[in-house]
Amino acid sequence: MTHPAYTPASSDTPSRRPLSPDTGRLGARAARAWTEPMAVRPLERGRYAVDSASGATYVVDLFAGTCSCPDHEIRGERCKHLRRVAIEVTERRVPPPGRRRADCAVCRRPSFVPESASIPICDDCRLERGDLATDRETGDTVVVYRMTDEAASERYVEAADCTVAAYPKNEGYPADDPVVEVVYPFSGDPDADIEDRPRYAFPRSRLAARDEMLIE
Numbered sequence: 315m316t317h318p319a320y321t322p323a324s325s326d327t328p329s330r331r332p333l334s335p336d337t338g339r340l341g342a343r344a345a346r347a348w349t350e351p352m353a354v355r356p357l358e359r360g361r362y363a364v365d366s367a368s369g370a371t372y373v374v375d376l377f378a379g380t381c382s383c384p385d386h387e388i389r390g391e392r393c394k395h396l397r398r399v400a401i402e403v404t405e406r407r408v409p410p411p412g413r414r415r416a417d418c419a420v421c422r423r424p425s426f427v428p429e430s431a432s433i434p435i436c437d438d439c440r441l442e443r444g445d446l447a448t449d450r451e452t453g454d455t456v457v458v459y460r461m462t463d464e465a466a467s468e469r470y471v472e473a474a475d476c477t478v479a480a481y482p483k484n485e486g487y488p489a490d491d492p493v494v495e496v497v498y499p500f501s502g503d504p505d506a507d508i509e510d511r512p513r514y515a516f517p518r519s520r521l522a523a524r525d526e527m528l529i530e
């Protein structure tokens with residue numbers, strides 16, 4: 315019995331490529347950056363500790379383009395440690411400069427989030443001013459005014475005399491969701507600017523992002 319050849323849909327056919335460059339054709343430092351056993355640990359502000367094959371640990375600073383090893387400091391070469399960190403960032407094995415690894419507070423997927431963010435949010439879950447979203451509870455269309463760095467359990471809403479998390483319609487959403495301030499574009503004065511409209515605080519998960527922006 316013969317099986318028909320597997321013919322995948324064209325959209326999921328990646329082009330064939332090797333996983334690493336042909337290291338025989340690279341310069342010595344570039345080849346060693348790929349082939350030597352090294353461990354890269356992200357520090358803060360664009361710095362990475364590299365445990366080298368020799369047993370020494372060096373610090374690479376990607377913002378400054380420097381490494382603490384003698385090859386870089388004395389000979390001024392773009393050393394194998396600098397190259398290795400660049401490779402690992404490109405391959406998404408370590409976070410890029412200014413980011414850290416964390417589970418997104420909204421979708422819970424592991425992500426590289428901004429280092430300074432007190433609530434980790436992945437790029438897919440981040441909302442920007444002017445983004446359109448749907449209120450999952452009412453189906454209303456809202457426009458994002460800003461995404462805050464405050465948790466729903468921390469934001470007190472005076473009009474409701476409770477926090478955003480404790481507000482009855484929000485009880486099914488995580489209390490550690492970041493608060494998103496939104497406005498209603500299709501109610502009140504139709505000519506009012508986004509800045510002048512009343513703002514309402516929502517837990518992020520209550521809003522379904524839409525792939526559109528309000529053109530003003």
Ligand SMILES: [Zn+2]
Pocket residue numbers: 372381382383384385386393394395396
């Ligand atoms: Zn180095």
Ligand SMILES: [Zn+2]
Pocket residue numbers: 418419420421422423435436437438439
């Ligand atoms: Zn997310």
